[in-house]
Amino acid sequence: MNKSHFLSWPKILIIVLFLAAMTDLTIMSQVRSENTKSLPKESQSVQAEGRPFSITKHQIMIDGHQIPYTATAGEMTILKSDEKPGASMFFVAYTRDDIKDKSARPIMFCFNGGPGSSTVWLHLGGLGPKRVAMGDEGHPLKTPAELVDSDCSLLDVSDLVFVDAV
Numbered sequence: 001m002n003k004s005h006f007l008s009w010p011k012i013l014i015i016v017l018f019l020a021a022m023t024d025l026t027i028m029s030q031v032r033s034e035n036t037k038s039l040p041k042e043s044q045s046v047q048a049e050g051r052p053f054s055i056t057k058h059q060i061m062i063d064g065h066q067i068p069y070t071a072t073a074g075e076m077t078i079l080k081s082d083e084k085p086g087a088s089m090f091f092v093a094y095t096r097d098d099i100k101d102k103s104a105r106p107i108m109f110c111f112n113g114g115p116g117s118s119t120v121w122l123h124l125g126g127l128g129p130k131r132v133a134m135g136d137e138g139h140p141l142k143t144p145a146e147l148v149d150s151d152c153s154l155l156d157v158s159d160l161v162f163v164d165a166v
Contacts, residue, residue, distance in 0.1 A: 096155060
């Protein structure tokens with residue numbers, strides 16, 4: 001039997017992850033469009049008390065197009081069912097500013113890091129609008145690392161929310 005007809009494990013994993021991401025995007029678009037309905041208490045979050053969000057405006061060139069965007073960094077407190085703080089999460093969100101109907105725009109949630117991996121690389125090495133300048137070997141060009149515009153960012157087609165582990 002010819003093995004070329006079978007999918008390899010890496011290909012299967014990529015397909016499963018893609019389908020999961022598309023499901024998440026569909027659900028988030030529905031939640032965004034139904035923003036007048038309240039979420040269940042266990043899904044609610046509030047801005048961490050005494051810790052204001054940092055909001056800045058930027059522009060990036062992606063695929064020959066100037067993309068204006070807003071960067072929002074902050075900490076959210078996830079409430080338990082008794083409305084007491086249950087957990088705290090740091091996030092950085094990038095939202096494209098020149099979109100007329102924001103309810104139809106997809107949102108990609110990027111969960112960073114994990115055991116043995118820094119939370120920075122998905123954000124500043126992959127999908128974010130800025131990345132660490134690296135040489136051919138994949139090492140930062142200088143220390144401290146220099147940030148440059150990332151032409152590989154997905155901000156042109158989706159808003160991005162990078163969530164650090166609780």
